[in-house]
Amino acid sequence: MKSSLKMLALLLLAAGAVGYLMGVRLDEERRGRVMKLLSEAREMPFRVFV
């Protein structure tokens, strides 16, 4: 159990690092698009209450 949790944490860390590196490499325009999509995804759950 403990080792699988460790593995999961490691995987998440690696995914985060890969995502960060990919994000850093994006040009400004693409980064802007990704940021907008992420902020939209964050707000969407609230919209169902209106």
Added chain:
Amino acid sequence: MARTDYDVVIIGSGVGGLTCASLLSKEGLRVLVLEQSHRIGGCCSNYDHEGFKPDVGAVFVIGHEMYYKLFELLGLRLEDYLEYRLIDPVYDTILDDGTRVLLPRDVDEMAEVVGSISPADVEGYYSYCADMQKIFDVYRAALDVPMPSLAEVSRPAYLGKVAARREQLPAFPVNAWLATRTLDRVVNRYFSDDRIRLMFGWENLYAALPAHRCTGLLSNVTYMGRMGYYYPKGGMISIPKALRRIMERFGGEIRFSTPVEKILVRNGRAEGVRLADGTEISAGAVISNAHSRTTYLDLVGEQHLPYAVRRAVKNQPCSIPAPTFYMGLKQKMDSVRAHFTVLLTERHKFDNVWYEYYDKGLLYRPDDAAFLVSCASHDDPDLAPAGKQVLSVIYIAPYRLKYHRWDDIADEWAWECISSLDRRAFPGLCENVDWMDSVTPVELERRLRLPEGAFFGLEMSGGNMGPFRPNYRSRCVKGLYLTGQCTNPGGGVPLVMLSGIAASSMLVNDLAAGQT
């Protein structure tokens, strides 16, 4: 239940509000419409400056089958209230390289135009038409289902009947393909020439989104031009005027220059409205045709909203504004060859408008700008004084400017654009202008009470549609209903009519169930 002044008070006389007003009056309810300005129609209206009558907002009728469905529900004949004319040619299109073509309505004639620009794209054009026709057939088949009573329209039994039509099957693969792609990818698949791609891809602006964020389903808007764009006699304002006549025929009332200050909410329930002069009007239910942000934050008030609703309403992105300048011309110009003239730029520049200018709050050079020029008097000469002409020029510009204030530059900017139109499309235009009115995004906000001048209400992207768009029946204030472009399915006259029908149907069902 305590006796109220009215059964339903409707805030705003836009198409959504008047659709509700006419349907609910017909149901025998006591209906009052409150309009803040002296004009009817909201975003489907017109101005009248010494006989020049340009349209405000909506500029043509598309999907007019929806209008027939509304009249079917009302038990009336559309022909007794509205007279349409077919717009043909659909557009006079001017491309960046100087190519100028009239786009006809007929599919085969259009193929010739495509062939004259890019012979290799004719085959793609026919393939595009075949696919779009499948979708159009579904739309037509859905509308062939007879309208039930108003109460039944929003019930699952009727919706299921419409959704389960056999005609859906052949179009399902195309629909699924379109729904999972953006408009630019769809257009790129059918066409190879950038000029043709732009001609078939710019109408996403009617949904107020750039092609790369717009659903591929919108690619059938261009095809609908082949099925017919129409223009009502008397201008677009004839539509709200017709709805007003119907409402009054059934006993509904309307008051102009009567702004609503607050929706009266007690114990989580809308019980009427307070006008700007302090008068309170009680009602069994309130329908708001205003922008959702105005409805919830200004009219209801933040103190009545839970955190999630406050946050959602504040952060939900508005659509782009549709700033326009209106011109009355001293005399008719032969260079205005169609009801609509579209000036497009080179495709890369057109796409760049969003990143390089719009998102950064900058204004582009007018010579690099795309314009939609609508000549209302082309199909109805009565909309301009004898021998004269009226033009509306719609363009893309952000609400917030980084280096300027709109009020400081409104006229200067409009004249720069007019000079560009003079050079690119209408020689002699500058000297021919008799009257000009520059309506910037900020001015739109003031005149129509539209937050950020958002002509299409809320953005029509995936994250703002379906369950993520404000509900017809408010989820946090009982007895409050919303209609208009901020609700599903979004902006555009027929869609707003659909929203009015849905909101009215829900209200009638709630009244019958004693829930409001």
